[in-house]
Amino acid sequence: MSPSDADGTELPSSPGARLRRKREAQGISHQQAAESLNLDTMVLAHLEANDFATLGAPVFVKGHLRRYTTMLGLDENEIVSLYEHSTQQLGEPSLVPKSRLEMAPVRSKPRWPWVVGGAAIFFLASALVAYLSEHGLPWIDATPDESTAPVLQEAPPTTAQALPAAASTPPIAGPAGTAPDATAATASRALQSGQVSLQLKFAADSWVEVFDGSGKAVLYDLGKAGTERTLTATAPLSVTIADAAAVAVTVNGRVLPALPRAQGQTLARFSIGPDGSLR
Amino acid sequence: MFKKLRGYFSNDLSIDLGTANTLIYVRGKGIVLNEPSVVAIREEPSRGGKKIEAVGTEAKNMLGRTPGNITAIRPMKDGVIADFTITEKMLQFFIEKVHGNRMIRPSPRVLVCVPYGSTQVERRAIQESAEGAGARWVRLIEEPMAAAVGAGMPVHEARGSMVLDIGGGTSEVAVISLNGIVFAGAVRIGGDRFDEAIINYVRRNYGILIGEATSERIKIEIGSAYPGQHVKEISVKGRNLSEGVPRSFTLNSNEILEALQEPLQGIVGAVKAALEQTPPELGSDVAERGIVLTGGGALLRDIDKLLMEETGLPVVVAEDPLTCVARGGGKMLELIDEHGPGLFGLD
Numbered sequence: 001m002s003p004s005d006a007d008g009t010e011l012p013s014s015p016g017a018r019l020r021r022k023r024e025a026q027g028i029s030h031q032q033a034a035e036s037l038n039l040d041t042m043v044l045a046h047l048e049a050n051d052f053a054t055l056g057a058p059v060f061v062k063g064h065l066r067r068y069t070t071m072l073g074l075d076e077n078e079i080v081s082l083y084e085h086s087t088q089q090l091g092e093p094s095l096v097p098k099s100r101l102e103m104a105p106v107r108s109k110p111r112w113p114w115v116v117g118g119a120a121i122f123f124l125a126s127a128l129v130a131y132l133s134e135h136g137l138p139w140i141d142a143t144p145d146e147s148t149a150p151v152l153q154e155a156p157p158t159t160a161q162a163l164p165a166a167a168s169t170p171p172i173a174g175p176a177g178t179a180p181d182a183t184a185a186t187a188s189r190a191l192q193s194g195q196v197s198l199q200l201k202f203a204a205d206s207w208v209e210v211f212d213g214s215g216k217a218v219l220y221d222l223g224k225a226g227t228e229r230t231l232t233a234t235a236p237l238s239v240t241i242a243d244a245a246a247v248a249v250t251v252n253g254r255v256l257p258a259l260p261r262a263q264g265q266t267l268a269r270f271s272i273g274p275d276g277s278l279r
Numbered sequence: 280m281f282k283k284l285r286g287y288f289s290n291d292l293s294i295d296l297g298t299a300n301t302l303i304y305v306r307g308k309g310i311v312l313n314e315p316s317v318v319a320i321r322e323e324p325s326r327g328g329k330k331i332e333a334v335g336t337e338a339k340n341m342l343g344r345t346p347g348n349i350t351a352i353r354p355m356k357d358g359v360i361a362d363f364t365i366t367e368k369m370l371q372f373f374i375e376k377v378h379g380n381r382m383i384r385p386s387p388r389v390l391v392c393v394p395y396g397s398t399q400v401e402r403r404a405i406q407e408s409a410e411g412a413g414a415r416w417v418r419l420i421e422e423p424m425a426a427a428v429g430a431g432m433p434v435h436e437a438r439g440s441m442v443l444d445i446g447g448g449t450s451e452v453a454v455i456s457l458n459g460i461v462f463a464g465a466v467r468i469g470g471d472r473f474d475e476a477i478i479n480y481v482r483r484n485y486g487i488l489i490g491e492a493t494s495e496r497i498k499i500e501i502g503s504a505y506p507g508q509h510v511k512e513i514s515v516k517g518r519n520l521s522e523g524v525p526r527s528f529t530l531n532s533n534e535i536l537e538a539l540q541e542p543l544q545g546i547v548g549a550v551k552a553a554l555e556q557t558p559p560e561l562g563s564d565v566a567e568r569g570i571v572l573t574g575g576g577a578l579l580r581d582i583d584k585l586l587m588e589e590t591g592l593p594v595v596v597a598e599d600p601l602t603c604v605a606r607g608g609g610k611m612l613e614l615i616d617e618h619g620p621g622l623f624g625l626d
Binding site: 037038039040043055056057058059060062063064066067092093094095096097 | 569595598618
């Protein structure tokens with residue numbers, strides 16, 4: 001039940017209505033009240049209409065209510081309490097500009113770079129796995145790769161023909177008349193460290209075996225007369241040639257003068273070190 | 280590195296390092312400390328130095344009542360540091376008091392409010408003092424800005440908001456718009472000057488000497504800034520200068536009003552000067568909504584009425600004006616965490 005006035009009439013429950021009623025009872029005009037409070041008549045009208053939002057912030061609403069209440073001789077705490085319990089009560093200002101509120105989430109949590117970056121990394125990883133499962137690890141494979149091409153180009157000119165052991169290499173088309181020593185030096189530089197380039201030319205049929213440093217058989221075959229085998233493998237190479245007289249051996253572009261073989265035998269068995277020297 | 284580690288065990292603080300009182304606002308807890316900025320020091324020549332005897336309320340009770348070997352001093356004067364070492368010790372005491380008796384020494388993030396008119400040297404002294412007291416992160420914010428935020432003014436709007444913060448040592452008036460100070464002015468007049476004016480008035484008119492504490496009590500009980508309908512009286516005791524013995528006498532509120540005229544006119548003059556310097560658009564906003572008073576000086580009776588009469592503008596007193604600066608600093612600390620220091624033009 002609402003409290004009653006001195007004459008027994010019920011008091012309004014809103015602060016604005018109660019102030020207006022008191023002002024009218026005292027015979028004070030809007031204009032007079034506004035002048036004594038140094039306020040615009042519009043501000044006073046908003047206060048009496050309980051339209052507090054136009055006053056900006058609670059500090060102004062409560063301040064003006066207190067001043068107005070004191071001027072009219074009412075209890076300021078009662079009127080402020082009515083305001084605090086009214087539905088028109090204002091909240092505290094946020095102090096953050098509205099445009100900044102809109103910008104803030106975009107600036108603070110940019111997620112799209114993570115999504116795009118994650119997807120790119122996933123596809124790259126998938127592609128790499130697919131390639132490796134198809135081709136294996138290229139740096140472990142002992143078969144000659146494209147890095148041997150310059151070495152082969154430095155080799156002495158030969159008749160162009162298909163070579164089974166160097167099928168994947170490009171055709172030999174080295175320049176004619178290159179000095180052997182110069183080619184040897186260039187070949188050594190072009191080769192990876194620890195690797196030796198070996199070229200075998202067969203004048204007659206001969207069995208030949210070449211094992212690399214890890215004991216893997218690099219060549220284990222019968223060389224036909226008139227053919228040529230070129231290979232690159234990790235030193236030291238262990239070489240066995242059944243008919244040493246019928247095979248001309250070139251190591252790192254340098255032709256070996258004579259192959260070491262036992263007295264009265266055609267078989268030659270020797271090793272080639274990392275620097276291309278015989279052992 | 281150790282400061283950072285200790286920071287995990289510390290709270291974020293907003294400190295209103297005032298001339299009269301120091302207030303500390305702890306994030307999430309509110310105002311947890313409100314003590315006078317007074318330190319009592321005991322001289323100990325035998326042990327080769329000085330020792331802090333008391334800080335805060337306990338030290339204030341000693342003001343004017345100390346023996347020769349104890350000095351009760353205010354390390355802040357006119358809103359800035361007057362004694363660097365003592366201020367540092369006082370801050371350290373307050374920060375540790377706020378954190379309670381913990382094993383690990385606190386190392387909080389601290390926002391300290393400084394007067395608008397303070398120089399770079401004075402600001403540097405406050406910053407280093409806070410760092411020396413154990414703070415791991417210190418930012419300084421101008422008092423009028425913190426006062427306006429603490430009072431709940433809509434400072435982010437593109438509208439002029441005028442705040443007058445009457446502290447113990449300084450009074451600052453500022454016009455704020457879009458979270459920045461457009462114009463501000465400061466005068467070194469505050470509650471301390473009111474007390475001095477009362478002491479001088481009593482000595483001049485009664486030939487009696489009263490102390491600072493008595494003067495402050497007179498100001499709080501019967502002080503007013505505008506003639507009221509009711510005249511209040513207070514009975515006080517002081518030393519009669521001609522007889523040299525304590526005497527009791529009675530003062531009334533009209534006498535105190537007369538005594539306070541000079542410092543009050545200084546504050547009114549600062550407000551008028553600020554209104555003259557305010558851009559017209561913002562000035563009209565202030566005329567519509569009014570000036571907001573904060574700080575302990577806003578509690579002086581009818582000071583809002585005086586300013587209304589002198590300026591012709593509406594004037595309102597903020598709720599709990601004494602704690603506005605510290606509360607505003609705390610709110611700003613939270614907003615800086617959420618939106619970055621750029622919101623208030625800090626680096």
